[in-house]
Amino acid sequence: MEKLSFRLSSPSSASGTRPQAIVGVVASGNLEVLLERTSPPDVCTIEIATAAHGFGMVWDAVVRDFVARRSAGGLRISINDGGARPDTVALRLAQGVRKIEEPER
Amino acid sequence: MSDWGMQKVALGERLTAGRRYAKGKIVPLPSLPAFLKAVIRSGDRVCLEGDNQKQADILASALANLDPAEVHDLHMVQSGVVLPAHLDIFEKGIARRLDFSYSGPQAARIAKMLFGRKIELGAVHTYLELFARYFIDLTPNVALIAAVSADKDGNLYTGPNTEDTPTVVEATSYKNGLVVAQVTEIVDKVPRVDIPGDLVHFVVEAGRPFYVEPLFTRDPAAITETQILTAMLAIKGIYAPYGVRRLNHGIGFNTAAIELLLPTYGEKLGLKGKICTHFALNPHPTLIPAIECGWVEQIHCFGSEVGMEDYVAARSDIFFTGPDGSLRSNRAFCQTAGLYACDMFIGSTLQIDLVGHSSTVTTSRIAGFGGAPNMGSDPRGRRHPSEPWLKAGAEAAPDADAALRRGRKLVVQIGETFGERNAPLFVERLDALELARELKLDLAPVMVYSDDVTHIVTEEGIANLLMCRTKDEREQAIRGVAGYTGIGRARDPKLVEQLRQRGVIQRPEDLGIDPLDADRNLLAARSIKDLMLASGSLYRPPSRFRNW
Numbered sequence: 001m002e003k004l005s006f007r008l009s010s011p012s013s014a015s016g017t018r019p020q021a022i023v024g025v026v027a028s029g030n031l032e033v034l035l036e037r038t039s040p041p042d043v044c045t046i047e048i049a050t051a052a053h054g055f056g057m058v059w060d061a062v063v064r065d066f067v068a069r070r071s072a073g074g075l076r077i078s079i080n081d082g083g084a085r086p087d088t089v090a091l092r093l094a095q096g097v098r099k100i101e102e103p104e105r
Numbered sequence: 106m107s108d109w110g111m112q113k114v115a116l117g118e119r120l121t122a123g124r125r126y127a128k129g130k131i132v133p134l135p136s137l138p139a140f141l142k143a144v145i146r147s148g149d150r151v152c153l154e155g156d157n158q159k160q161a162d163i164l165a166s167a168l169a170n171l172d173p174a175e176v177h178d179l180h181m182v183q184s185g186v187v188l189p190a191h192l193d194i195f196e197k198g199i200a201r202r203l204d205f206s207y208s209g210p211q212a213a214r215i216a217k218m219l220f221g222r223k224i225e226l227g228a229v230h231t232y233l234e235l236f237a238r239y240f241i242d243l244t245p246n247v248a249l250i251a252a253v254s255a256d257k258d259g260n261l262y263t264g265p266n267t268e269d270t271p272t273v274v275e276a277t278s279y280k281n282g283l284v285v286a287q288v289t290e291i292v293d294k295v296p297r298v299d300i301p302g303d304l305v306h307f308v309v310e311a312g313r314p315f316y317v318e319p320l321f322t323r324d325p326a327a328i329t330e331t332q333i334l335t336a337m338l339a340i341k342g343i344y345a346p347y348g349v350r351r352l353n354h355g356i357g358f359n360t361a362a363i364e365l366l367l368p369t370y371g372e373k374l375g376l377k378g379k380i381c382t383h384f385a386l387n388p389h390p391t392l393i394p395a396i397e398c399g400w401v402e403q404i405h406c407f408g409s410e411v412g413m414e415d416y417v418a419a420r421s422d423i424f425f426t427g428p429d430g431s432l433r434s435n436r437a438f439c440q441t442a443g444l445y446a447c448d449m450f451i452g453s454t455l456q457i458d459l460v461g462h463s464s465t466v467t468t469s470r471i472a473g474f475g476g477a478p479n480m481g482s483d484p485r486g487r488r489h490p491s492e493p494w495l496k497a498g499a500e501a502a503p504d505a506d507a508a509l510r511r512g513r514k515l516v517v518q519i520g521e522t523f524g525e526r527n528a529p530l531f532v533e534r535l536d537a538l539e540l541a542r543e544l545k546l547d548l549a550p551v552m553v554y555s556d557d558v559t560h561i562v563t564e565e566g567i568a569n570l571l572m573c574r575t576k577d578e579r580e581q582a583i584r585g586v587a588g589y590t591g592i593g594r595a596r597d598p599k600l601v602e603q604l605r606q607r608g609v610i611q612r613p614e615d616l617g618i619d620p621l622d623a624d625r626n627l628l629a630a631r632s633i634k635d636l637m638l639a640s641g642s643l644y645r646p647p648s649r650f651r652n653w
Contacts, residue, residue, distance in 0.1 A: 085331075086522070099621060
């Protein structure tokens with residue numbers, strides 16, 4: 001298991017009021033993303049536990065693009081990765097931030 | 106002055122030799138080896154019917170069992186190199202030269218044999234191109250074809266998989282060649298005459314159906330969320346704005362996802378009747394929900410698809426069917442339709458380079474072309490206007506005089522940035538170039554040339570190459586949708602952002618696509634069983650796709 005952690009400044013903070021959201025599942029080629037509204041509003045922290053070693057550069061690129069493209073300020077994101085491809089990671093992150101924005105039902 | 110009529114004389118000799126083993130036109134199966142030896146001459150050009158789907162398998166095995174000391178140096182001209190026997194013929198030294206189009210399941214072995222110089226390669230063609238050469242410089246001396254049934258006069262019923270047969274028979278029989286058909290059974294009266302008997306010289310009763318591959322069945326259960334997202338991008342970012350009504354879908358899970366999103370996502374976008382009404386397409390099972398929801402008006406087919414026979418027969422309002430009720434397919438006509446009467450081709454590939462050339466060849470696999478490069482090319486001979494064609498032409502040359510400006514066919518490559526076994530879709534250099542160098546080919550086998558491709562769609566977004574004005578813009582547009590592949594990570598973020606501002610690159614968020622919608626619940630069918638139910642149980646999936 002490799003652990004990676006990122007603390008990125010985020011120009012816009014996540015909207016909505018949900019305290020947390022979870023998307024995806026831990027499975028081979030998939031990942032679970034837990035989002036909590038516990039970071040300062042202009043910061044997004046991302047902690048990754050991944051089964052695949054040696055992909056730090058790719059994770060770095062994926063999370064930086066994510067923070068640049070989506071409003072992720074204020075979020076603490078924890079990822080449990082089962083060796084997902086970068087496209088799946090990017091999709092799950094986008095889904096996670098959309099889910100925490102949604103009104104609670 | 107030479108003696109005229111020598112070809113007819115030669116055909117007469119073959120007929121006489123063959124009749125020794127036949128009763129009328131019927132050759133009993135046990136006599137097939139001796140019969141073939143009698144009618145095939147060393148050096149003959151032989152078309153062994155291997156289509157995209159249907160295979161003259163009995164005739165292929167018999168040909169492969171000939172003695173190379175007696176029959177050798179054959180020149181095989183055939184669409185598909187699909188069965189092991191097709192390559193055994195070369196392995197044994199019965200045939201030497203090969204001109205073909207598609208080699209799906211034999212892709213690895215054919216590559217090995219080309220490298221081992223077991224096969225002398227003429228060229229790899231598109232279907233239509235090879236058919237064309239049957240009438241010019243690759244006319245067969247002998248055609249070995251497949252049909253469902255025959256009567257004693259040689260009239261043939263091909264059933265739904267007519268495919269290449271009319272073209273092969275036309276080229277062979279009218280140019281003094283010999284036509285031999287394998288059929289499942291001999292009947293008193295064929296259900297319909299697909300091939301007139303006077304063009305067929307001999308018939309072999311195989312006693313079992315010819316081999317046919319369910320090539321176009323994609324199990325909805327295997328469609329990923331990334332593929333759903335990519336399909337949403339294609340529908341909202343290309344199908345909708347161009348108003349694409351006449352099109353061809355390549356094989357693959359990406360286009361299967363598009364078909365299954367029409368009744369759900371497409372409906373939500375209000376696109377019914379505005380897109381996807383007319384297809385040049387095999388009967389894809391994944392299109393059943395859209396057909397049942399009234400999306401599709403008409404489909405012409407290259408071939409059939411295993412299990413779709415009853416469904417197609419019951420939907421003659423959509424499909425081309427004969428007086429017997431079953432599908433009539435015809436690859437040559439459908440390829441022509443895909444070339445000239447469709448405004449879009451969309452399909453997947455294995456590798457795309459930085460200018461936009463794409464190829465399905467890797468150094469260890471030569472899958473051939475099939476029909477994709479034909480459908481996936483801009484027909485320079487087209488003269489009729491249509492909205493998508495004119496709009497694409499205007500994007501490519503906004504300053505040209507509209508009345509003198511050619512339109513452009515939409516040629517779309519779709520895929521995830523990482524393919525099977527995490528192989529990146531985007532590469533600096535196509536493997537096809539390496540292959541061409543090692544085999545000393547004049548041309549690298551390129552599926553779709555960069556000057557034909559108009560859009561590349563991945564889960565990262567759409568790159569509209571029509572709107573790129575320089576080589577540099579084009580490269581950055583491609584890098585801009587290449588995600589986290591090496592090519593994608595080496596993009597120039599500033600230039601990519603400029604291209605995005607101009608709409609050359611469109612990301613999911615630019616099109617208002619909600620990533621939460623990229624969910625398997627959005628598929629109109631999520632399993633093969635769902636497809637069967639959607640068809641009112643008219644679709645009968647082959648056993649290997651039944652997992653319930």
